[in-house]
Amino acid sequence: MQNLMKTPTHLLTDEQLSQLMTYFNEQYRSGSPVVSDATFDLIYMPVLKSRLPHHPLITKVQPEAVNVINDRYQHKTPMLSTLKAYEHDEIQSFVDRCQQAANELGITEELLYRVSPKLDGLAASYIAADEKIYTRGDGTYGNDITHLYRNGLKLIGNSNINNIGEITVLQSYFEEKLKGSFAHPRNFVAGLANSDNLNDAGKQALEDRAIHLVFFNSINCPHISAAELLTNLESYCEQAKQNSPYLTDGTVIEVVNESVKKHMGNNEHHHHWQIAKKSVGEVADVRIKGIEWNVGRNKITPVLLIEPTWLSGAMIQRVTAHHAGNVNNLGLGEGALISITRSGEIIPKILGTIEAVNPSIPTHCPCCNQPVQWVNDAITCTFDGCSERQVSAIEYHFSLLNVDLFGRQSVRKLVENGYQSLESIYSLSKGKLLSCGFGAGQSDNLFNQIQKAKTTPINDYLILASLGIHSLGRGSSKRILKHFTLSNINTMTDKQLEDIDGFGELTAKSITTAIFNKLTLIMFLNNTLNVIDTLKPQTGIVNEDALPLSGLSIVFTGKMERSRSDISSEAERFGGVVQSSVTKKTSYLVIGENVGASKINSAKTKGVEIITEADYMKMIAA
Incomplete structure (x- = not known):
């Protein structure tokens, strides 16, 4: 099929076109599409309708691919x-x-x-x-x-x-x-x-x-x-x-x-x-000039280098291919012809492959030259000493904590100069920054950002999530810190984590193991930064039943006077459950400015009480 995918549609025979379309459909139904919906609908389907109007893909429902036949x-x-x-x-x-x-x-x-x-x-x-x-x-x-x-x-x-x-x-x-x-x-x-x-x-x-x-x-x-x-x-x-x-x-x-x-x-x-x-933005067909493989914390990501192409108001020269499996499945590589779109988005995306090539996947890490390992669809570098993995981990930490100036190039320069851990970076002086090759002004700015990071109040769940532990994002960190603090998280066992809603046996074991391995770093960050125990009761409140929002589920929508992150954390601290959308279990829809009609209508339909941000503030102040 790869040869047929490389062939322009007008050169395909009717039989070849039918075989190719059937293949596309089978791959989609099995959960492994080789072209996007838009490519299938807008590039190939019009040709099929024109040449083979009675083809089953046009006239009949297509079954899902099923390998296991039960009743x-x-x-x-x-x-x-x-x-x-x-x-x-x-x-x-x-x-x-x-x-x-x-x-x-x-x-x-x-x-x-x-x-x-x-x-x-x-x-x-x-x-x-x-x-x-x-x-x-x-x-x-x-x-x-x-x-x-x-x-x-x-x-x-x-x-x-x-x-x-x-x-x-x-x-x-x-x-x-x-x-x-x-x-x-x-x-x-x-x-x-x-x-x-x-x-x-x-x-x-x-x-x-x-x-x-x-x-x-x-x-x-x-x-x-x-x-x-x-x-x-x-x-x-x-x-x-x-x-x-x-x-x-x-x-x-x-x-x-x-x-x-x-x-x-x-x-x-x-x-x-x-x-x-369905929608698809402006589309362009472009040739791939090469692939750049970027080493991240958990995977090595392929970025396609394409011919400079003007698309939806921007000159596009790079397109992410997401992971190595995608490169394999779509036949991406130098010389391949692909369709891309921005579809109103900042980052362009691949719609599908028009002419595929035999892909070449690295067998060794582009940074440290250690053998790579396949994990599902991605290739990863498993060498902890890989400098690019260290760069990615440090960059991710500062990004999640909203600390400016620690972009990839700056962090790479620090790692190259031996500052390969967060502990070492938080201890940097202006003189050490100058010795790394930064200019006087840039050194001052970086030093000031480090000091700002140490003194600015930061939510505890962001610190835990910034460690880059697999399956431990902001949501999971919040759930854990309802039951533990950063100070005593070392006492958490697999079984205790498994008992918390949202964590199964396998995830609990991997997270507790990773936390144990990072305990020294967790204690350092907890002692160095201005940490807020966001999910702990306010002083003077004895038990959860006494919290003003205990047993209430709340949805916030519209522009609030404070950040959505702060107001949500506060609600959880006062015993509330913050939801992303209105359901029958929602107690209150709290509205700010510029609220869309959909959530208002949803609340009215479900009988959910609608209150303003000012009303909400009175509730927690009572």
């Missing part, structure tokens, strides 16, 4: 795909078709449309009577994946009735604990569904209740008129994606009226009463 289940109603749209005119045409159906039915009331996030996971059906879960399969028959439910899959929505939804992983959990090992949340979920033998990361994620089957009808989203939809299309689509705690790849727009839905019906591939709005 098969015939869906009571077909589980279909969703028609995709990229342009505003396509949404306008969809609305016109819905209105035509309403006219045919003699419906005079204004049609409303539901705008929900398109979750990027694995479609599934839940059968309430026997509590079983099946994949969408080919739309008619699905495969039993109830083993995920038995191992901790969480159901979001009404589980007392048969329901359909998407199996996905919490985006925050993926970013914090899985991103370094898995290329994409969908790959991770598809891999679990496709195997009876769960990997350690999968077992842990299920145990942590981070993998959810989200029923579509449980997603809270606005119902709006056609005029409002078309006038503010991008705004509503963006809100739907931002308000989702899961990874999305667009939004789903559907007409609400059940009679209209029934009248519009479906074909073998998709329902006519809904459409998926």
